[in-house]
Amino acid sequence: SPGWDATSADSSRRPIILIAGPRRSGKTSIHHVVFHKLSPHETMFLGSTAAAIPELISHNELFQFEVWDLPGDYALTGEIRLDDGSTYTTEDALRRCGALLFVVDAQEGVDDDAAELLRDIGRRVAAHAPGLAVDVLIHKIDGDALQSPEARLEAQADVQITLGRALRDCGLGGLPVAFHASSVYDGSVYEAVSKVVQRLLPQRAAMTQMLDSFVTVCGFESAAIYDVVSKIHLARDSFARGEGTADLVGDTLDVVVDVACIYTSRGAAGQEGTEGTQEAADGAGAQASAAGEEAEEGAEPAEGDPEVDDTFQFDELTESVITLQDGHTMVLRSVGPYMALVAVSATPDVASGSRLGIVDCNVDIVRKALHGLFQGGAGLSPASKSGR
Amino acid sequence: MSGRSPAAMRKKVLLMGRSGAGKTSMRSIIFANLIARETSRLSATLDVEYSTVRFMGDLVLNIWDCGGQEVFLESYFEAERDSIFRDVAILIYVFDIKSAEVEKEFINYERCIKAISRDGQDARVFCLVHKMDVVPPERRKVVFHAKESEIISRSRGLDTRCYPTSIWDETLYKAWSSIVYALVPNVEALGLALSGLADACDADEVVLFEKATFLVVSSRTRRSHRDKHRFEKMSNIVKQLKLACMGSASHLDSVQIANSRFRAILVPLTATTIVMIVTPRPGPAAGLCLLNAAVARPEFDRILLHSAEGGGAAAA
Ligand SMILES: Nc1nc2c(ncn2[C@@H]2O[C@H](COP(=O)(O)OP(=O)(O)OP(=O)(O)O)[C@@H](O)[C@H]2O)c(=O)[nH]1
Ligand SMILES: Nc1nc2c(ncn2[C@@H]2O[C@H](COP(=O)(O)OP(=O)(O)O)[C@@H](O)[C@H]2O)c(=O)[nH]1
Ligand SMILES: [Mg+2]
Numbered sequence: 001s002p003g004w005d006a007t008s009a010d011s012s013r014r015p016i017i018l019i020a021g022p023r024r025s026g027k028t029s030i031h032h033v034v035f036h037k038l039s040p041h042e043t044m045f046l047g048s049t050a051a052a053i054p055e056l057i058s059h060n061e062l063f064q065f066e067v068w069d070l071p072g073d074y075a076l077t078g079e080i081r082l083d084d085g086s087t088y089t090t091e092d093a094l095r096r097c098g099a100l101l102f103v104v105d106a107q108e109g110v111d112d113d114a115a116e117l118l119r120d121i122g123r124r125v126a127a128h129a130p131g132l133a134v135d136v137l138i139h140k141i142d143g144d145a146l147q148s149p150e151a152r153l154e155a156q157a158d159v160q161i162t163l164g165r166a167l168r169d170c171g172l173g174g175l176p177v178a179f180h181a182s183s184v185y186d187g188s189v190y191e192a193v194s195k196v197v198q199r200l201l202p203q204r205a206a207m208t209q210m211l212d213s214f215v216t217v218c219g220f221e222s223a224a225i226y227d228v229v230s231k232i233h234l235a236r237d238s239f240a241r242g243e244g245t246a247d248l249v250g251d252t253l254d255v256v257v258d259v260a261c262i263y264t265s266r267g268a269a270g271q272e273g274t275e276g277t278q279e280a281a282d283g284a285g286a287q288a289s290a291a292g293e294e295a296e297e298g299a300e301p302a303e304g305d306p307e308v309d310d311t312f313q314f315d316e317l318t319e320s321v322i323t324l325q326d327g328h329t330m331v332l333r334s335v336g337p338y339m340a341l342v343a344v345s346a347t348p349d350v351a352s353g354s355r356l357g358i359v360d361c362n363v364d365i366v367r368k369a370l371h372g373l374f375q376g377g378a379g380l381s382p383a384s385k386s387g388r
Numbered sequence: 389m390s391g392r393s394p395a396a397m398r399k400k401v402l403l404m405g406r407s408g409a410g411k412t413s414m415r416s417i418i419f420a421n422l423i424a425r426e427t428s429r430l431s432a433t434l435d436v437e438y439s440t441v442r443f444m445g446d447l448v449l450n451i452w453d454c455g456g457q458e459v460f461l462e463s464y465f466e467a468e469r470d471s472i473f474r475d476v477a478i479l480i481y482v483f484d485i486k487s488a489e490v491e492k493e494f495i496n497y498e499r500c501i502k503a504i505s506r507d508g509q510d511a512r513v514f515c516l517v518h519k520m521d522v523v524p525p526e527r528r529k530v531v532f533h534a535k536e537s538e539i540i541s542r543s544r545g546l547d548t549r550c551y552p553t554s555i556w557d558e559t560l561y562k563a564w565s566s567i568v569y570a571l572v573p574n575v576e577a578l579g580l581a582l583s584g585l586a587d588a589c590d591a592d593e594v595v596l597f598e599k600a601t602f603l604v605v606s607s608r609t610r611r612s613h614r615d616k617h618r619f620e621k622m623s624n625i626v627k628q629l630k631l632a633c634m635g636s637a638s639h640l641d642s643v644q645i646a647n648s649r650f651r652a653i654l655v656p657l658t659a660t661t662i663v664m665i666v667t668p669r670p671g672p673a674a675g676l677c678l679l680n681a682a683v684a685r686p687e688f689d690r691i692l693l694h695s696a697e698g699g700g701a702a703a704a
Contacts, residue, residue, distance in 0.1 A: 144428075251632040255625055255645070259625060262622070263649070313647055318648075325641045326637075
């Protein structure tokens with residue numbers, strides 16, 4: 001991955017998030033959907049992972065860590081072979097490990113092999129990174145057989161009970177384990193990964209407090225600060241009134257990023273005043289020739305390049321207001337490099353002229369405060385030694 | 389002309405192609421708000437499934453989704469031939485790129501073309517080369533062109549348009565926008581009105597979407613833009629948002645998005661349309677664009693009402 005060595009000076013202090021689990025459980029999919037914006041259905045084309053793929057996440061000073069997508073069934077024994085040929089001792093990896101995701105397929109349930117794998121990993125954690133929590137993602141919760149809420153709950157309970165028992169049976173009952181249901185097809189995977197990443201963020205409490213007062217002063221129902229590249233939320237207000245709109249906020253981020261990508265990447269062309277005649281007419285494929293030509297290009301790949309720099313036209317003036325017919329209004333404002341504040345109001349008046357002015361004043365305060373937190377210099381830190 | 393009883397303008401749309409080609413999937417995504425991944429739960433269409441959708445208020449599309457199983461095909465071309473192929477405004481033939489029985493499909497296609505032209509009507513033909521997502525991206529162009537030239541050569545000289553499509557990206561919206569564009573009357577007047585709005589806002593471009601489907605009805609561009617696929621991308625993006633809103637039990641009303649270079653505003657224009665106004669930044673204030681859209685609203689209302697009446701009379 002490009003830039004892997006760019007900030008190697010303090011790379012040893014950057015936490016690693018390890019993604020482990022049985023084969024085909026969805027590890028690589030989660031990694032690509034969350035950190036590369038891969039469309040969920042395209043995960044069907046992903047091949048098996050042979051060597052660990054490390055990935056540096058570094059969109060801004062606050063949000064720096066590495067994600068290592070491990071091969072299936074790998075029990076963290078011996079050395080970890082990275083896809084660039086280098087190797088790493090598991091002891092070192094675990095020492096830098098900030099979070100360990102254990103992904104299981106909810107449709108398949110957990111068999112003895114999966115339980116054994118978690119036991120092996122649990123032993124390594126207990127030995128080399130005591131105190132490190134294991135986050136079990138009960139993944140593919142969207143499965144065809146899991147459509148009813150009852151079926152979902154049952155599948156989740158199954159996994160929890162089986163894995164919990166497996167750990168207790170070998171004396172690992174004290175290992176902190178958290179369970180999250182997830183699917184790449186909806187917001188749940190972002191929710192799960194957000195919870196995990198937030199634990200690594202020492203500034204989170206300060207950010208939460210900031211959002212609490214922002215929400216109170218401006219009259220919003222809820223507010224959160226997002227990393228726009230991954231849609232992970234770094235902090236959210238603590239009033240918990242925004243449950244119903246969490247997924248919608250994720251969709252809002254997508255729309256803002258996608259539309260900005262389309263309308264910011266105008267070509268070198270950009271000449272003024274070609275009073276749209278030729279272009280205007282092919283608006284909906286009106287002309288025979290135009291339709292033919294455009295169809296031709298339609299055969300080219302539709303997706304943009306997943307590289308962050310090319311597609312994320314997110315700058316300090318990025319803003320958005322989205323209103324729903326029932327009055328709900330979502331306000332998005334840029335508050336830092338690849339960081340957006342998204343606030344939801346139950347009434348549309350926050351977006352009216354004078355109220356929006358007040359909102360923007362307070363966004364400015366949040367922006368400055370965040371900047372202050374950056375200056376502090378402390379980004380994410382490995383949970384096992386959060387005191388440094 | 390002064391009456392307020394817009395006679396609905398009915399158009400018959402035939403949807404044909406082998407079983408499993410993706411006809412019902414596309415129809416349901418465009419007109420019935422199905423999400424792409426939900427299509428795997430659709431069951432095969434038996435015989436003909438009729439649906440009626442209103443488009444732009446008074447344009448009524450009677451969609452005949454013809455199940456593609458062998459047993460039904462025979463009767464379409466024999467016993468039911470008259471009822472199926474009569475008064476067709478548009479034939480949409482879906483070629484499944486995954487199909488192994490290529491020649492058989494072309495034979496069926498030719499029978500459709502024959503049946504349609506035998507009645508001496510001027511039906512438009514649209515061929516969708518579908519499920520392009522299963523073809524590796526670098527091969528899509530070649531695969532599509534090969535298919536397209538074969539289709540054209542077997543269309544008996546009928547005016548035939550081919551589009552590559554997939555339910556997983558914006559190509560779906562490109563193809564269906566072109567199809568409905570062929571049906572919407574008065575597109576010239578709409579275009580002129582859009583020009584006026586674009587000038588008033590000093591906009592880079594203005595695009596008119598149909599409200600329910602988010603298909604592009606018309607557009608005007610004043611400053612050229614590199615991305616030729618931007619309109620269908622917008623259809624796709626905003627339709628996803630619209631569906632997400634419905635998931636949380638409300639309806640999308642308006643969208644504003646801006647950064648240091650542009651501002652895009654999407655607001656309801658008439659009861660059945662949404663307009664997108666894209667302006668440069670720094671540039672005109674959002675409020676000015678909203679005001680201009682409000683001022684233009686009666687004119688668009690008039691054009692759309694007018695087109696329904698004019699078209700209705702012609703069809704009667
Ligand atoms: N239904 C559903 N399928 C998923 C989901 N996430 C991943 N999949 C599918 O699961 C399959 C395996 O995904 P991968 O991400 O390659 O799994 P992996 O754990 O990295 O596999 P290995 O590298 O072989 O261990 C793919 O076909 C994905 O499309 C999900 O949330 N829901
Ligand atoms: N890969 C892919 N699958 C598709 C596409 N469109 C439809 N399908 C799938 O094809 C199957 C058959 O679709 P359906 O609409 O029932 O076909 P019909 O018999 O022509 O109506 C469904 O499982 C769809 O999910 C597409 O663009 N790409
Ligand atoms: Mg993998």
